[in-house]
Amino acid sequence: MPAADAVRGDSRLGAWQERVRTVLGAVRVTTADGASPGGTVVTARLGHLDVSRVASDTQRVTRAAAAPHVDGGPGVLLVLLTRGTAALVQGGRHLVAGGGDLMVWDEAGPYSLHCEGPFTALVLRVPRSRLAPYDRATRGAALPAFASSAGTAGLLGTVVSTLATSPASYAPAVAGRLADTVVELLSVLLLERSRPGDAEAGARAALVRRVREHIDRHLEDPALSPRTVARDHHISVRYLHRVFQSEDTTVGRLIQQRRIEQSARELARPELRTLSVAAIALRWGFADPGHFSRAFRRYHGCTPVEWRRRGGRV
CATH class of the missing domain: 1.10.10.60 (Homeodomain-like)
Structure with missing residues (x-):
């Protein structure tokens, strides 16, 4: 990955929020004392996917219902938590994840994500348009949100962790195929979780x-x-x-x-x-x-x- 674009602990919270927005879009970052949590955001390209590594401290990330999306329209967020804990609230549901867990949720709706630090996470955002096979199979049903390290989620988490080590090192043709593999695994995972009750039971x-x-x-x-x-x-x-x-x-x-x-x-x-x-x-x-x-x-x-x-x- 390229050199980290760092935000020091004494920088303004607004500066850190802008860095987080390059990964998650129009979100708001808050902390208990109103100070910047500091940390680093490192982003590299893997085919048609952006792979970001975020390292920081305790903070809350919220997205409003009317917030605009980043390029590509509404997306699906894959967050592999490698250190720390995180709690997601979306649509009245609560998800709790720890180190090694993969969190998946739809950014189309409002949500609140509380990250307990120090934490590190790998973040991938997949445009909904890339999930055409999943949408056809489920007729565009609402995406399930969940946190897991078992089964297909564990496999996808391993792939994400491996590819995120040096995503820029792959030749363009290879990187594109690898990105397609990530999307295919995500589609399989979403299909598994779309069965009635599976997402809630898994969470x-x-x-x-x-x-x-x-x-x-x-x-x-x-x-x-x-x-x-x-x-x-x-x-x-x-x-x-x-x-x-x-x-x-x-x-x-x-x-x-x-x-x-x-x-x-x-x-x-x-x-x-x-x-x-x-x-x-x-x-x-x-x-x-x-x-x-x-x-x-x-x-x-x-x-x-x-x-x-x-x-x-x-």
């Missing part, structure tokens, strides 16, 4: 997976709760509970279950015999030993002391 499954991973990373934090989980994923507590309705547990019960499982594992370890039950409970987020003992008994059918004495056997 919910990805969010459930991400929430479970988040809980495991923060089990030792006594403040961990459905409220903090929802906050960290930029969604409401109500929406979080709705997403988990199809699971066999609630977010609150999942947090407690994982804490008890980790506590039970440590209580059964002979080398940790010198640690008190209360100390192990506190380590895994249980500030009240009595509450821990009652919750442990409900889960394992015995007290933590009995569990330790039996070496982790019921």
Whole structure:
């Protein structure tokens, strides 16, 4: 890629917004303190596609319903998040992505994208006119928005990541064929996601997976709760509970279950015999030993002391 066109952290927010607009069109960038997040935008051409690498810090990107489009009319945005997290809100739907996830959405409608930094992302914009096979198959149906790293999305993400390393290094004829391959894979992915319910189910499954991973990373934090989980994923507590309705547990019960499982594992370890039950409970987020003992008994059918004495056997 060519040398980065950088915007320093002390530059005006408006200057950074103009750089972002070269990638996403007529969007508005805001930050919590009103200062520029700084960062770099590097764009190179791959056949008929622009491939941009964006590196920056926390910010929100919003697009109004009446905002004009860049050349080529309304497009489909492919964003491969390689670092950080991002939350997209469009049409009342919430998408949450982390490193390695591919986000796809239609820029024709208004949306809000919250990027939690530091983050890096590869951005491709495909004009809707390039998706003729998809449009014929779906009769121009609304494009599904989703975030995923599984199946065809994972394959497309790998291709995008590989091609974005040095898109300008390919001969023109080869670059054109590679760009066609990206568009073909995107068409296949959109056809898969256009089946009724698939897009919503895929988005919910990805969010459930991400929430479970988040809980495991923060089990030792006594403040961990459905409220903090929802906050960290930029969604409401109500929406979080709705997403988990199809699971066999609630977010609150999942947090407690994982804490008890980790506590039970440590209580059964002979080398940790010198640690008190209360100390192990506190380590895994249980500030009240009595509450821990009652919750442990409900889960394992015995007290933590009995569990330790039996070496982790019921």
